[in-house]
Amino acid sequence: MSAKIIDGKQVAARVREELAGLVAQRIEQGGSQPHLAAVLVGDDPASAVYVRNKERACAKVGMKSTLIKLPRETSQSELLELVASLNADASVNGILVQLPLPPQINEVDVLDSISPLKDVDCFHPENVGLMMQGRPRFLPCTPHGCQELLIDSGTIVAGAHAVVLGRSEIVGKPMAALLVQKGAGANATVTIAHSRTQNLAEITRQADILVAAIGKPEFVTADMVKPGAVVIDVGINRVGDKLVGDVDFEAVSQVASAITPVPGGVGPMTIAMLIKNTLRAAEIQTGTSS
Ligand SMILES: NC(=O)c1ccc[n+]([C@@H]2O[C@H](COP(=O)([O-])OP(=O)(O)OC[C@H]3O[C@@H](n4cnc5c(N)ncnc54)[C@H](OP(=O)(O)O)[C@@H]3O)[C@@H](O)[C@H]2O)c1
Known part of the structure; x- marks a missing residue:
């Protein structure tokens, strides 16, 4: 037997096309352009590639993305301060902190500090709980x-x-x-x-x-x-x-x-779902989600 290949690249491209249509419709109807803020701490080459792919996917569907690069030696309190400012920034709909983080930073503390409404990775315990109960805000x-x-x-x-x-x-x-x-x-x-x-x-x-x-x-x-x-x-x-x-x-x-x-x-599907969550975050924050 030779297995059928499940082509994630192709399915992701189709999902992005659908999302691009929804983003365009949102903007046409006077809504804001969904905006993902990605935070990259340090210079891990694999993480840099992942973040770049996420930024590219945002651009492909007409979403805004902002990359905030911090040095490897960033302290936990500096990163928490940044997350707090992104939480408070109404122009940012989704926040992504690329993992892994350098060893001086406690990942759980940082992920828990992201506003559950902007938690497009669905790592926050509130969102994990909602997902477990079958009434998800976001899906991982x-x-x-x-x-x-x-x-x-x-x-x-x-x-x-x-x-x-x-x-x-x-x-x-x-x-x-x-x-x-x-x-x-x-x-x-x-x-x-x-x-x-x-x-x-x-x-x-x-x-x-x-x-x-x-x-x-x-x-x-x-x-x-x-x-x-x-x-x-x-x-x-x-x-x-x-x-x-x-x-x-x-x-x-x-x-x-x-x-x-x-x-x-x-x-490619992981990235497509991140984009989907960012649009959903924008809709939730502006009260336009169905
Ligand atoms: N495609 C994507 O978008 C995507 C996204 C995320 C991750 N990944 C990749 O997916 C892989 C897993 O990621 P992760 O974050 O889940 O990894 P992880 O946190 O390291 O977890 C690995 C899991 O595998 C189990 N495991 C390790 N060795 C095993 C063995 N010999 N037999 C049975 N179970 C074993 C571990 O068991 P214990 O709990 O007992 O230690 C643990 O639960 C990695 O290659 C990662 O790069 C891909």
Whole structure:
């Protein structure tokens, strides 16, 4: 079997096109141009690339973005002050603090300080709580992007056994939470696996849908995948000068019925969902959300 490739780049381009239409409509009707403020602390090259891609995506849909670059040695109180000023700035709709932050800064304190109404990454505990309760203000970008890929590829999620490999706050846990909700692209029976899981391959082999988010290059091998499963590879790992996922793409493609590539799978969708959240933030703040 050779799996169908789930083309995240193509789906993300379509989502951006829809969003561009909504942004143009908003502006035509006298609304403000949605505005994302991105904060980059330090000079991590991968973070710089992610932020640049997010800025480009804003430009493509007609949104404004502002990049605030701070030196590596920025203190926690300086960063908290900046976030407070962005919270208070009515012209800013969404705030994104690119992770990871330098070790002198407590990430949780900083993320908690972002106004929940401007928390377009959906990391704030208030937004995570609302999402868990099935009444989301925002949806977390990477898991939401994965869910959209499942829907777009025609995967039947309701009643399927989904195994999420990884339990991070950013990907694994919210991914499992979205898949178990009532609604489109959800209603799955969900298992979460992690580094303490025993007999991992036995569990992943039960998955109709396998989401890999562990940060280990090509960790998921063909013998860990049930024939016909849909495999969503969230991993982004640099190996030499190549980017690879958490799944052995070549081998698993021979077993799965559909699979996302790396790059060009989940990554572009994460950014598209961030843009979607920024428009939603603008709508919420101006009382125009439906
Ligand atoms: N495509 C995108 O847009 C996007 C967005 C975010 C992240 N990513 C990528 O996705 C990957 C995961 O990111 P993350 O932030 O979730 O990573 P993370 O915070 O490092 O979490 C990794 C998770 O994988 C589990 N794990 C590690 N080794 C394992 C093993 N041998 N067997 C089973 N479970 C194992 C860990 O278990 P424990 O909890 O027990 O330690 C942890 O829950 C990374 O490659 C990251 O770059 C991509």
